[in-house]
Amino acid sequence: MTHTQLKPVHMITALIVIVLWGMNFVVIKIGLKGIPPLLLAALRFTFVAFPAIFFLNRPKVALKWLIIYAATISFAQFAFLFSAVAVGMPAGLASLVLQAQAFFTVGLAALIFGDKLKTSNVLGIFIASLGLILLGSASINASSAQVSTAGFVLTLCAALSWACGNIVSKKMGSVNMLSLVAWSALLPIIPFFVLSCLMDGVNVVWHSLTHISLTAMLVILYLSGAASLIGYTLWGKLLAALPTHVVAPMSLLVPVVGLSSAWILLDESLNHTQIIGALIVMAGLLFNVFGQKLIDVIRKKQEKSSMPNDQSQG
Template sequence: MKSHHVITALIVIVLWGMNFVVIKIGLKGIPPLLLAALRFMFVAFPAIFFLAKPKVELKWLIAYAATISFGQFAFLFSAIAVGMPAGLASLVLQAQAFFTVGLSALIFGDKLKTSNVIGMLIASLGLVLLGSASISASASQVSLAGFGLTLCAALSWACGNVVSKKIGSVDMLSLVAWSALLPIIPFVALSCMLDGAAVVWHSLTHISMSAVLAILYLSGAASLIGYTLWGKLLAALPTHVVAPLTLLVPVVGLSSAWLLLDESLNTTQIVGALVVMAGLVFNVFGQRWIDAVRRKVLV
C-alpha cells in the first residue's frame, strides 16, 4: 500500500469507528427509527440529483435497501437505544463477516476454508462470553436485548452482502445514495406506530444542535464519504488487502466510546471482545498461517 492508500484507509476506519459514538449522541432526544429515517434522507438528498441511477434491477435495489439500509440500521439504532454500549456494538456487528461466509456457502455454494470454520468457532465462543456478561449485568434484560438486536443487525448486513454479490459490479456510491430513498418512509411510519406521531413531531420540532450534527455526520461522513473512499480503495488494491482493514473499526469504536462516552467493559466483556477479535483475525489470515505450517511440515 502506498502512503495515500494508508491515509485513505485510516480516514475510513476513523469515520466508521466513530459512527457508533455519534449514533449514541444522536439518539438523545430522537427515537431510533426516526434517526435512521433522517440519516437516509440526507444520504439520498441531494446526492441523487448528481448521481446517475445505478444499473440494477428494481428487485435487487429493493433487496439491498431492505437489508443493508433498513434491516441493519433499524436493529443497530434500536440496540443502542435500549442500552447496547456503542463500543461493544462496533465489535459485535463484525459478526456479519461470519454470517456472510455461512450465507454464501448456502446460497452460492462457496466452500468454507479451515480458517473460516476455526475463526467462526473462536468468535462464537467470544460472543457467548459477551452474551453471558450481558445476562449477568445489572440491567440484564436491556443489555441482552441490545446484544440480540446487534446480532440481528449483523445478520441483516450479511444478507445485504449476499445481495451485493448477486448484483455484481456497480457504482457503489450511486447504489448507496439511490437505495437510501426506499427505507425513509418505512422508518418514519414505524417510528410513528411505535413511538407515537406526537413524539416524532416533538423530536423534529425540538431537535438539538448535537442531533443535527450527528445526522450530518452519519449521512455525510460515515455514509457518503466513507463508502466513496472505501470504493476507491477496493478499486485500487486487491480485496484481500483492503477487507481486513475493517478489523480496526471496532478498535476505534471501543476506544472512542471509552474516551468520549466513558464506557467501560467488565473483565468477562474484555475477554469476550478479545476472543471475538481473535476469531475475526483468524478468519482473515488463518488460512495463510495454516498453509505456511503445512509447507514447513512437508519440507
Template structure:
C-alpha cells in the same frame, strides 16, 4: 498497499468505528426509527439529483436496500436505544462476517473452509460468553433484547452483502445514494406506528445541535464518504487485502466508546471480546496461517 491506500483505509476505519458513539449521542434526542428515516433522507437528497442511477434491476436494488439499510439500521438503532452499549455493538455487529459466509454457502454454493468453521465456532463461543456476562453482570446496562437485536442487525447486513454479490460490480456511491431512497418511507411509517406522532413532532421541534450533527455525520461521513472511499479501495486492491481491515472497526468502536462515553469493559467482557476477535481472525487469516506453517514444516 501504498501509503495513500493505507491512509484511505485508516480514514474509513475511523469513520465507521466512531459511527457507534455518534449513534448513541444522536439517540439521546431522536427516536431510533425516526433517526433512520432522517439519516437516509439526507443520504438520498440531494445526491440522487447529481449521481446517475446504478445499472441495477429495481428488484435487486430494493431488496438490497431493505436488508442492508432498513433491516440493519432499524435493528441496530433500536438495539442501542434499548441498552446496547456503543462499543459492544461495534464488536457484535462484526458477526455479519459469519452470517455472510454461511448465507453465501447456501445461496451460491461457496465452499466453507475448515478455517471458516473453526472461526465461526470460536466467535460463537465468544459471543455467547460476552452476551451472558454482559446481560447478567451486576450494574450492567446491556439488555438481552439489545444484544439479540444487534445480532439481527448483523444478519440483515449479511443478507445485504449476499444481494450485493448478486448485483455484481457497480458504482458504489451510485448504489448507496439511490438505494437510500427505499428505506425512507418504511422508516417513517414504522416510526409513526411504534414511536408515535407526538414523539416525532417533539423530536423535530426540539432538535438539539448534538442530534443534528449526529445525523449529518451518519449521512455524509459514515455513509457517503465512508462507502465511497471503501469502494475505491476495493477497486484498487485485492478483496483479501481490503476486507480484513474491517476487523479494526470494533477496536476503534470500543476505544472511542470508552474515551467519550465512559463505557469501560470488565475483565470478563474483555476476555469475551478477545475470543470473538480471535474467531474473526481465524476466519480471515486461518488458511494463510495454516499454509505458512505447512511451508515452514516442509522447509525447516
C-alpha cells in the same frame, strides 16, 4: 473477477470502515438524547439520499436488486435493530450481536456462490466468535441487564438483513457504490417517518424536528455522510474486490472500536474480561486473514521433515 490477494489498500480501507462504524454507536447514543430512534433513522437516510441523488446517476443495476438492497441493508436492518433496542436489548450488546452478520454472510455466500472456506477461515471465525461471546457476556454482567428473547432474536434478524444486503452487493458485482448507497436510501425514508409517528407520536416527532439542536445536526451529518455514504461505499468495494469470507469477518472489529471509543469519549470503562474478549476477536481476525500462510509454512516444514524418513525407508 474477484481478486484473492489482500493488499495494503484493502487493509487501510477496512480500517477506515471499522473506525467509522465503531464510532457510529457513540454518535447514535449522543443523537438519541434529543431525537427518537426511528426518527433519527429517517433523518439519517433522508440526508444520505438528498442532495446526493441530484448529482449521482442511478446505479446501473436492475431495479429489483436496487430495491432488495435497500429493503435489506437499509430498512430491515435498522428497523429490526431499533425495534430490538425498543423492547429492551442493551445498545452495547446489540452492537456485538449485530456482528453475527459476518457468519450469516459467509454461510450465505458458501450456499449461493459456492465459496470454499480454508482452514484458516474456519478457525479464524471460530476464534473471533469466542471473543465476541466473551465480550457479550462481559457486557451483560457489567450492565446487569436482562436480555429479552425478543430483543436478541430481533437483533439477529438485523444481522441477517445486513448479511442479505452483503450478498446482494456481491451479486451485483462491479457497481458505483456511492450511487448505490445514495439511491437505495430513498426506500426507507417514508417507512421510518411513518413508524416513528406511530410509535413515538406525531407531537413528539414534530417537536423533535422543530427544536433540533446543533449537536443533533452534527450527529445526522456523521450518520449520513461518514457512516452511510463513506462506510457502505468502501464496504461494498471490499466485497467486490475480495472473497466474502475475508471481508465479512473484518466487521467483528466494529464492537471493539465501539467499546474503546465509548470508553474514551463517554467514560464507559472496559473491564478485564472485555479487554480479553477484544484481543481474542482481533487474534481471530488476524488468523482469518494471515493464518493460511502460517498453516502452509507448518505443512511444508512437516513435509520436509518427513522426507528423510521416507527416503531411508525406500
